[in-house]
Amino acid sequence: xxxxxxxxxxxxxxxxxxxxxxxxxxxxxxxxxxxxxxxxxxxxxxxxxxxxxxxxxxxxxxxxxxxxxxxxxxxxxxx
Amino acid sequence: xxxxxxxxxxxxxxxxxxxxxxxxxxxxxxxxxxxxxxxxxxxxxxxxxxxxxxxxxxxxxxxxxxxxxxxxxxxxxxx
Numbered sequence: 001x002x003x004x005x006x007x008x009x010x011x012x013x014x015x016x017x018x019x020x021x022x023x024x025x026x027x028x029x030x031x032x033x034x035x036x037x038x039x040x041x042x043x044x045x046x047x048x049x050x051x052x053x054x055x056x057x058x059x060x061x062x063x064x065x066x067x068x069x070x071x072x073x074x075x076x077x078x079x
Numbered sequence: 080x081x082x083x084x085x086x087x088x089x090x091x092x093x094x095x096x097x098x099x100x101x102x103x104x105x106x107x108x109x110x111x112x113x114x115x116x117x118x119x120x121x122x123x124x125x126x127x128x129x130x131x132x133x134x135x136x137x138x139x140x141x142x143x144x145x146x147x148x149x150x151x152x153x154x155x156x157x158x
Contacts, residue, residue, distance in 0.1 A: 006120055007120075008120065008122070018121075021121070021144070021145070024144055025140060025144060028140075028143055028144060030136060030139075030140055032125050032126045032127050032133075032136065033123055033124070033125060033126075033140075034124045034125070034126050035122075035123065035124040036121060036122070036123050036124075037121070037122040038119060038120070038121050039119075039120040039121075039122075040117060040118075040119070040120060041085055041086075041087065041117070041118040041119060041120035042097075042100070042115060042116070042117050042118075043087070043114075043115070043116040043118075044112055044114065044115050044116075045112070045113045045114035045115075046111050046112060046113070047111045047112075047113050048111050054111075057109060057111065060109075061104060061107075061109055061112075064107055065100070065103055065104060065107060066100070
C-alpha cells in the first residue's frame with residue numbers, strides 16, 4: 001500500500017523558506033507570485049493491505065516523527 | 080489563482096533523506112515501511128486569472144528555481 005503525506009507549516013506561523021523563495025522568484029521577474037508556502041511531501045510504501053491499520057499507523061508516524069505538530073499540519077492519502 | 084507544485088527526486092537517484100527517515104521509522108517500530116521518498120510541496124498564490132499564462136509561468140519557475148531538473152521531477156496543479 002502507498003501512503004502520501006503532506007506536511008505544511010501552520011497558517012499563523014512564519015515561513016522563512018517560503019518568503020525566501022518568493023523573493024528569489026520576484027528577482028527572476030515572477031512578480032505575480034504574492035505568496036509561497038513550502039512543505040514536505042512524502043511517499044511511503046507500506047507492506048500491509050489492512051487499510052484501517054495503515055491509517056492508524058500513518059497518524060502515529062506523523063505525530064511521532066514526520067511532522068512537528070507544534071508548527072506544522074499534516075494530511076495523508078492512502079492508495 | 081493558486082498553484083500547487085510537487086518536487087520529487089527522480090526514481091533512479093538515491094534519496095538519503097528518505098533512507099534516513101525510513102531508518103528512524105524502523106527504530107520507532109514501524110517495520111512495515113519498506114520505502115520512503117521525500118520531496119517538496121509548494122503552494123503559490125498567483126495574482127492572475129489567465130490560466131494558460133499561469134501554466135507557462137509555473138513551468139518556467141520550476142525549471143529556473145523550484146526544481147533541480149537534473150535530479151528532480153516536478154508536477155503542478157492550478158486551482
